[in-house]
Amino acid sequence: MASAQTASRGTTEEMLAARPWLKSYPPTVPAELDEASFGTLVELFRNATRSFADRPAYESFGKRITYGEFAGAAEAVASWLQAQGLRKGDRVAIMMPNVLAYPAALFGVLLGGYTVVNVNPLYTPRELTHQLNDAGVRMLFVLENFAHVVEEALPNLKLDAVVVVSPGDLMGFKGKIVNFVSRHVKKAVRPFSLPRTMTFASVLAAGRSRKVQPVAVAPDDIAFLQYTGGTTGVAKGAILTHRNVAANVTQLATWLNGWVSTDGEERHVMVVALPLYHIFALTVCCMMMLRIGACGLLIANPRDIPGFIKTLKSTRFTMMCGVNTLYNAIANNPDAKGIDFSAMVLSLAGGMATQAAVAKRWRDLTDKPIVEGYGLSETSPVVCANRLDIEEFTGTIGFPLPSTEVAIRAPDNGDVPHGEVGELCVRGPQVMAGYWHRPDETAKVMTEDGFFRTGDLAVMGDDGSVRIVDRMKDMVLVSGFNVYPNEVEDVLVRHPKVLEAAVIGLPDEHSGEAVAAYVVRRDESLTEDELRAYARENLTAYKVPRHVVFRESLPKTNVGKVLRRELRDQVIGAKRAEGA
Incomplete structure (x- = not known):
């Protein structure tokens, strides 16, 4: 499936325009391998x-x-x-x-x-x-x-x-x-x-x-x-x-x-x-x-x-x-x-x-x-x-x-x-x-x-570097605005009293989805209001978690990757059980 890459790349100028990351390679690293x-x-x-x-x-x-x-x-x-x-x-x-x-x-x-x-x-x-x-x-x-x-x-x-x-x-x-x-x-x-x-x-x-x-x-x-x-x-x-x-x-x-x-x-x-x-x-x-x-x-x-x-x-x-x-x-x-x-x-x-x-x-x-x-x-x-x-x-x-x-x-x-x-x-x-x-x-x-x-x-920068924004299926849509869990999590874990955080979207009758943060505390004195205030200092209003829930742990793979989908299933399943 990947054999098409061996086709001719054209001139050096065309190659650098199509693949700007090559400008950031050290001299010892070639663009193509045998x-x-x-x-x-x-x-x-x-x-x-x-x-x-x-x-x-x-x-x-x-x-x-x-x-x-x-x-x-x-x-x-x-x-x-x-x-x-x-x-x-x-x-x-x-x-x-x-x-x-x-x-x-x-x-x-x-x-x-x-x-x-x-x-x-x-x-x-x-x-x-x-x-x-x-x-x-x-x-x-x-x-x-x-x-x-x-x-x-x-x-x-x-x-x-x-x-x-x-x-x-x-x-x-x-x-x-x-x-x-x-x-x-x-x-x-x-x-x-x-x-x-x-x-x-x-x-x-x-x-x-x-x-x-x-x-x-x-x-x-x-x-x-x-x-x-x-x-x-x-x-x-x-x-x-x-x-x-x-x-x-x-x-x-x-x-x-x-x-x-x-x-x-x-x-x-x-x-x-x-x-x-x-x-x-x-x-x-x-x-x-x-x-x-x-x-x-x-x-x-x-x-x-x-x-x-x-x-x-x-x-x-x-x-x-x-x-x-x-x-x-x-x-x-x-x-x-x-x-x-x-x-x-x-x-x-x-x-x-x-x-x-x-x-x-x-x-x-x-x-x-x-x-x-x-x-x-x-x-x-x-x-x-x-x-x-x-x-x-x-x-x-x-x-x-x-x-x-x-x-x-x-x-x-x-x-x-x-x-x-x-x-x-x-x-x-x-x-x-x-x-x-x-x-x-x-x-x-x-x-x-x-x-x-x-x-x-x-997102690709002008120098060809790549930054991951989030998984497409994890993106939260709040009143038509895209919220990327990675960004919100990155802000929350900067708080000195936070050990880990996972962000998901929950159904909301007013905004379509609401941002929900599930947090493992480093310091038990941390409160929802304190963390939400910190988030408001660093995030625009629609990205600030509407729900903040403290937990002892987060669901993870054996490698340690947080399973947002499993977390969401747990939360929605619990809410349905409460409703029943």
Whole structure:
């Protein structure tokens, strides 16, 4: 779908007029990349494990494994899967948080020529059933902590086998301690009974008894069915080919190389707090780090902020990826002042809008700015990124990556002038091949000239930088005026007594919709009148929340993204129940 971008661009002047962001590129970053160089993720894996065999590849619960050990485990998984009679292209699901077995299982599936279906381990049986059946999954790798969910869903699934993983797998003797604590101290494993199961340890043992058979994996083969969060409807599987993801890795490496060496000489450690089943962490923290020979510091439970901070205090790290809520939680914890951030060269943010107040807190804590980027599951994911040499948070998502085109378009598909709001549309080699078995849904999001409609409202500056205004479906219409929740939330969280805020629109008989703010307080003395007065100082009247509700927490994804739609459903459902 993205092949149209390879057409002739015309003169340099015409190119700069059509793509003004190129003027902001550093001299080392080209406008276009050689698409023949993207290759496959299998080639990426082979090159990394061969070049960095003795380096640490991953660390979990204080235990490190080398690239060589990681490669051996992945090949054993691939060999075992081949012995089960799977055919090239068959789907294999992985349902785990960030533990050492995750990347081994992930690349084992890819080495065998199969397709990975990443599964959120917090799914309910209903959600799990939908995703696995929709993808036609034959094998499932699941951490034992979530095996009881699989047991409940199993009668409605069509699995050949289930592989049960423990958090201590690949850790040697230390793994026994980790497993004991998980099972008997934290009591994190509920009883379960699953037929046709294998342990991950037995899979490795069986796989190592035979050599993995080489499989011809091509760039257009499907690497992932990456399911969207389903916050706007039924979850759909974005088809990501090896070429899509490998292209994005090359784009990121090229962009990074403008400021940070990517030749493998520097020993980087990436804090992998976002779950690897999420596309942001999958590409940036896993695939990209393989490319530069970095070590991934796996955080199994980033919601345990005290435990997370304790890990950061004991480890020298150079890079970190996170979302707004994660950076906010760390910056607001007094123990974070004991973390040594001196080696950190990069704090990346994506997944949701980063609020200026959070960026300031992070800058004050670390003396480093948050570098924000933007992407989606359908774009493998990164579309835009800020320059890495910024001194302060910019409030934009930066510039389109090399070989990426963006357009800000009106509903009639015409481009809007710079500075005006329109829908962000993307064309490039990282754009998905479509939605799995949903040609009708694919047609809705692809334009005739090959652009993907993101559903995000954005503005492009004269320099080509892009600023996200909000999700189209989250916009609130007050008496004909557009209110963007991101803007209102950004104002509210600047109040020193506010920890988090989410803004939605509620039906109103006078104005069509009314702005409603749901707020988690940092200071319990905060009142509705105080917060509304603060909002009036910073927002025009129709944007000021008519309703202010204080809550203990906000509904979020496992990545920490606030679910406005779920919040709205909760509120409207409660109001209907009251009316009944």
